[in-house]
Amino acid sequence: MSSVFKALSDPTRRRVLEMLRDGPKSAGELAGAFDVSKPTMSAHFAVLRDAGLVASEKDGKSVFYHLQMSVLEDALFGFAQTFGWERREDISTTGRPVLKEGKA
Amino acid sequence: MSSVFKALSDPTRRRVLEMLRDGPKSAGELAGAFDVSKPTMSAHFAVLRDAGLVASEKDGKSVFYHLQMSVLEDALFGFAQTFGWERREDISTTGRPVLKEGKA
DNA sequence: TCGACAATTAGCTAATTGTCTATTTATGAG
DNA sequence: CTCATAAATAGACAATTAGCTAATTGTCGA
Numbered sequence A, B: 001m002s003s004v005f006k007a008l009s010d011p012t013r014r015r016v017l018e019m020l021r022d023g024p025k026s027a028g029e030l031a032g033a034f035d036v037s038k039p040t041m042s043a044h045f046a047v048l049r050d051a052g053l054v055a056s057e058k059d060g061k062s063v064f065y066h067l068q069m070s071v072l073e074d075a076l077f078g079f080a081q082t083f084g085w086e087r088r089e090d091i092s093t094t095g096r097p098v099l100k101e102g103k104a
Numbered sequence C: 001t002c003g004a005c006a007a008t009t010a011g012c013t014a015a016t017t018g019t020c021t022a023t024t025t026a027t028g029a030g
Numbered sequence D: 001c002t003c004a005t006a007a008a009t010a011g012a013c014a015a016t017t018a019g020c021t022a023a024t025t026g027t028c029g030a
Helices: A002-008 A011-019 A027-032 A038-050 A069-082 B002-008 B011-019 B027-032 B038-050 B069-082
Strands: A054-059 A062-067 A085-088 A098-101 B054-059 B062-067 B085-088 B098-101
Touching: A002 A011, A002 A038, A002 A069, A002 B002, A011 A038, A027 A038, A027 A062, A038 A054, A038 A062, A069 A085, A069 B069, B002 B011, B002 B038, B002 B069, B011 B038, B027 B038, B027 B062, B038 B054, B038 B062, B069 B085
Parallel strands: none
Antiparallel strands: A054 A062, A085 A098, A098 B098, B054 B062, B085 B098
8 A cells, every 4th residue: 555655656657657547558658758767767667566556568579568457446445445435336337436425 | 646645655644644534633642643753753744734634733732633635535536537537426425525437 | 690679777876754862942830 | 930741843864766877688680
């Protein structure tokens, strides 16, 4: 949990996650979108991977990263539940969980 | 946003927030629940205050902290919305927003 | 095998973090 | 005014972080 929030505390890393919303992208493709060196981006990827927020697969020369939605979901909603919000699955229209007012 | 996630990345600070769920508590009362020095706790309070997650009021010799629910809510749900979750207000039974499957 | 390319690792610096003890500030009681 | 209590500030220190350049590893095409 701490490692997830730590990972989310950097704007570059949050933007990487957003870039992965619609599918996997290579390390180079991701790095190209930011104004920092490749090794620096590689370190950011490592933080995200260690937090479990992304997973990587090697394909030829490239490494592709993809979002681990469920980890993001569990951290965000798991914490929110502590404060009385409630995850709802029942009325979902898009397939992702819903967080609703809890009885907590 | 970064400062909120940074604040949430420490377990001590998350527990402080949880302790404030049911109402304000003094700095001493909060500090007493943890196994670190008062000044260390004071630093944690400052991080939470700078992130906007808590506010403080002085009452006599004591300082009382209370949760700023809306800031927590906006950070958590604002970020979640980026990933297609949707905040719902309509079916809430406890008065807190609901996060549901988005069309995003 | 050689060269180019993609990505990570190594090694470094500067800045930030979490922790401590000691000190200071502010309030209230006698 | 003086003392005790609550909390924050100051100053020190070890550990971590984000960033860089340079070097290394792995994979392909010629």
